[in-house]
Amino acid sequence: MTNAMNNLDVATGRGRVDIGGAVKQSREAMGYSVEDLSLTCGLTGAEITRIELGTDVDPDRLRRIAAALQVSTSTFHLV
Template sequence: MSYSGKDYALPETVAVAVGAGANIVRTIRDSVGYSIEELALTCGLAFSEIADLESGIDADPIKLRRIATALRLPENALLR
């Protein structure tokens, strides 16, 4: 997926949850029905790396792009 995501809008339920303070990675992951383990396998990250992103310990843009690609989102969709 090579488009930038400038015109990408989060689904309304995700946008509302993120606006209320929910973590964007976890909210999107939950909305598509992935467990952390399934997402880890799909994007090639470790369970702990995804858990760190979801808890706010880590915000590595490279990891966020890998997750976005695995979830079939524009690669910059999680970089907000």
């Protein structure tokens, strides 16, 4: 699996997946604003925004977001 740090697309056998887009889609599916998610997972709004825009791929932050949104880490293609 290869991370393209400029847009956080992950190369997989099934094509390319936008991690930031998956985070945003999961957040919106829960009805959370960035601020709601920030309060729930303990990250700043700026950190969440950077992840959704594809400028941050920190696995620990993504795990915290997955836990807050009650989704599997595999939603964001983490192990």
